[in-house]
Every structure is written in structure tokens, then in C-alpha cells.
Amino acid sequence: MDGRGESQFNIIIYYFLIYYLLFRYNQSTNQPPDTYRDNQLTNQPINQMSHILKLCIVKSIHTLIWIFMVAVIFYVLYCDISNHVSILTWIAVSIVAFEGIVLAAFKMTCPLTLLARKFSNSTTDNFDIYLPLLIARYNKQIFTTIFVCGLIIVFLRIL
Numbered sequence: 001m002d003g004r005g006e007s008q009f010n011i012i013i014y015y016f017l018i019y020y021l022l023f024r025y026n027q028s029t030n031q032p033p034d035t036y037r038d039n040q041l042t043n044q045p046i047n048q049m050s051h052i053l054k055l056c057i058v059k060s061i062h063t064l065i066w067i068f069m070v071a072v073i074f075y076v077l078y079c080d081i082s083n084h085v086s087i088l089t090w091i092a093v094s095i096v097a098f099e100g101i102v103l104a105a106f107k108m109t110c111p112l113t114l115l116a117r118k119f120s121n122s123t124t125d126n127f128d129i130y131l132p133l134l135i136a137r138y139n140k141q142i143f144t145t146i147f148v149c150g151l152i153i154v155f156l157r158i159l
Contacts (some may be wrong), residue, residue: 002127004061032034032150044130051119051120051149052119054118054119055116055119055120055128056114058112058115059126059130060130061112062064062110062112062116062128063129063130063131065112066129066131066139067096069096069099069143070143072092072095073092073096073143073146073147073150074146075088075089076089076092076093076096076147076150076151076154077146077149077153078149079092079150079154080150080153080154080157083157085154085157085158089154093151093154096147097123103140108140110128112128112129113128116128124138
């Protein structure tokens with residue numbers, strides 16, 4: 001497909017998805033659109049579509065921030081491998097250190113995870129981010145190890 005045809009195809013897919021979410025999903029529950037139940041234990045009506053959309057937005061933002069942070073961690077590792085420790089390396093280290101402070105302040109839970117909990121009752125490790133389950137489950141262990149190894153090498157390079 002050329003660029004224009006591909007974008008038109010994407011628009012058709014998005015319209016179909018919106019149609020399905022707005023109309024077909026509502027009809028399958030036999031309830032008016034604004035009276036879905038978030039949890040069967042509570043009888044408070046909520047706008048389910050609003051919660052789905054908000055959760056998707058939080059998940060998207062969380063995933064973009066995760067991609068940025070992983071890029072920063074691997075940049076520190078790249079600086080080690082290429083033996084090019086510069087001011088950008090220290091900026092990257094400070095960004096990751098700031099993330100560590102934020103996580104410590106929120107008891108090792110990302111603030112976006114706490115926000116996503118308002119829109120979902122899911123207990124899976126990846127309910128708040130678009131990542132495979134195993135990566136989401138061991139995210140902190142994997143990338144903390146990579147970062148600490150990179151940080152050790154940075155300190156060895158400058159000594």
C-alpha cells in the first residue's frame with residue numbers, strides 16, 4: 001500500500017473500533033450505556049467507556065515513559081561500551097536516579113500504576129502498561145541490574 005492508502009485503511013480500522021466500542025459493546029450488556037457496573041459488589045453506576053478510555057490513556061503514557069527510561073538506561077550502557085562518558089551520561093544517570101527516588105517515595109510502585117488502579121480491578125502485573133507479562137513482572141529487577149552494571153562501569157571509567 002502507498003502512504004495515503006495505508007492511512008485511509010488505518011482510519012477505517014479506527015472508526016470500526018470506535019463503532020464497536022460505543023455501540024456493539026453497549027448492546028451486548030442489555031443495559032443503558034451509563035449504567036455499567038465496575039464491580040458487582042458495588043452498586044454505583046459508572047461510565048464504563050470512560051474508564052476504558054482513561055485506562056488506555058494511562059497505559060499509553062506509562063508505556064511511553066517506560067520506553068524513554070529504558071532508552072536512558074541503555075544509553076548509560078552504550079556510553080560504557082563506547083568509552084564515551086560525557087555530561088549526557090551524567091544527565092542520564094540523574095534521570096534514572098530521580099526515577100528511583102520517585103519509586104522509593106511511592107513504596108516501589110509507579111505513580112501511574114496507582115492512577116491506573118482507579119480504572120481497573122485487574123491484578124495482573126501488566127494491567128497498567130503495554131508490556132508482556134514477564135517483562136512487566138520483573139521490570140524493576142531486570143533494568144535495575146542493567147543500570148547498576150552500567151553505573152559501576154561508568155565509575156570505573158572515570159577512575
